[in-house]
Amino acid sequence: EQIRNDEIDILVDLSGHTSGNRLLAFGYKPAPIQVTGIGHDAPGAKTIDYRLTTLIKTRPEEEKHFVEKPVYLDFFMGFMVPLETPSVGYLPAYENGYVTFGCLNRFSKVSDESLELWSSLLKRIPNSKLLFKSSELSDIELRGHIVERLSDLGVSSNRVILLGRTSQYKHLNTYNQVDISLDTFPYGGGATTFESLCMGTPVVSLTDDSKQAHRYSSSILSPLDLNEWVAKTKDEYVEIVCYWVRNLGELLELRQELRDRVLTGTAKFVPQVEDAYREMWSRWCRGEELSPIYTK
Numbered sequence: 001e002q003i004r005n006d007e008i009d010i011l012v013d014l015s016g017h018t019s020g021n022r023l024l025a026f027g028y029k030p031a032p033i034q035v036t037g038i039g040h041d042a043p044g045a046k047t048i049d050y051r052l053t054t055l056i057k058t059r060p061e062e063e064k065h066f067v068e069k070p071v072y073l074d075f076f077m078g079f080m081v082p083l084e085t086p087s088v089g090y091l092p093a094y095e096n097g098y099v100t101f102g103c104l105n106r107f108s109k110v111s112d113e114s115l116e117l118w119s120s121l122l123k124r125i126p127n128s129k130l131l132f133k134s135s136e137l138s139d140i141e142l143r144g145h146i147v148e149r150l151s152d153l154g155v156s157s158n159r160v161i162l163l164g165r166t167s168q169y170k171h172l173n174t175y176n177q178v179d180i181s182l183d184t185f186p187y188g189g190g191a192t193t194f195e196s197l198c199m200g201t202p203v204v205s206l207t208d209d210s211k212q213a214h215r216y217s218s219s220i221l222s223p224l225d226l227n228e229w230v231a232k233t234k235d236e237y238v239e240i241v242c243y244w245v246r247n248l249g250e251l252l253e254l255r256q257e258l259r260d261r262v263l264t265g266t267a268k269f270v271p272q273v274e275d276a277y278r279e280m281w282s283r284w285c286r287g288e289e290l291s292p293i294y295t296k
Helices: 023-027 060-065 092-096 112-124 140-152 168-177 191-198 213-224 234-246 248-266 269-285
Strands: 010-013 033-036 050-053 069-072 100-103 129-133 160-163 180-182 203-206
Touching: 010 023, 010 269, 033 269, 050 269, 092 100, 092 248, 100 112, 100 168, 112 129, 112 140, 112 180, 112 234, 129 168, 140 160, 168 191, 180 234, 191 203, 191 213, 191 248, 203 213, 203 234, 213 248, 234 248
Parallel strands: 010 033, 033 050, 050 069, 100 129, 100 180, 129 160, 180 203
Antiparallel strands: none
C-alpha cells in the first residue's frame, strides 16, 4: 500500500531469496515495473519483470529457465571503493621470498574440491603459503579442522595462515599479504573478487559453462580484460597459477594497474542501469511486451 501511495514507477529487489527479503511484497505487483538483481540470483517470480545480468552470467540460450526478462550489462553488480581503503602494496613475494596465495571468501564457500586443488598447488610450488580470512575463522574449532584437513592433504600447518574477523580496513589490507587470490568453486566470488582486484591482487577462477554459479568471477574478470585468469579445467587453473609464479615481474606490473582498471570498468555500471530503467519505462509507456534489454 505504501509503495502504491508513493506512486513508485520502478521497484527494485536487492535481496532475492536471502534473509529479510521482501518477495511477498513484490508478489502483489505494487509497481508497474519490477526489477531484480545487483549481486544475487533471480528469484524466479512471475511478478518481477526484469533481472540485471550479463551475457556471461546468463547466456541467451539459458533464458528458457528464467521468468524475468534479462537486462544485459557489462557487470552484474556494482562496486564502490570504501572511503577508507589501504593503498596497494608492493608484491609480497619479493619481500617474503615465497608466494602467498589467499582466499578471503566466506569459508562456507570453500569446498573439499577447492582444498584438494589448492593443496596440489602448494605441493607443486616450493615454500608457498595459503592464507584464509573469514569471520567464520574466529572459531578456534573450525581452524583446527582446517589445519587437520590440509595436513591430510599433505600440507603442513606452517604453510597455512588463518585470520578471523577484523575491521573492513584491516580486511582489505590483508590483500597486501597476498600475491594471488584463489577463487572458490563451484560457487565463485562476487564482491570479494572485486575487493581483491581493487587491492591489486588478481584472482584465478575456475569456470564451468554448465553452472551459472560457477561463472560469477569470470563475469567480473572478463569485462576487465582478465580472461587469462579464467580456467576451464583444474589443470588449466594450475597452469595459470604456475605461469604467474614464474613471472613475478609481470605480476607486479598487473598489481600496480588493477585498481584503476576496476574503477574505470565499474564506472559504467550506474549509467548502464539508469539507461536500462529509462528503456523499461519507455517500453511500458508504449504498451510493449516484455523483452530482453541490451545496454551499450
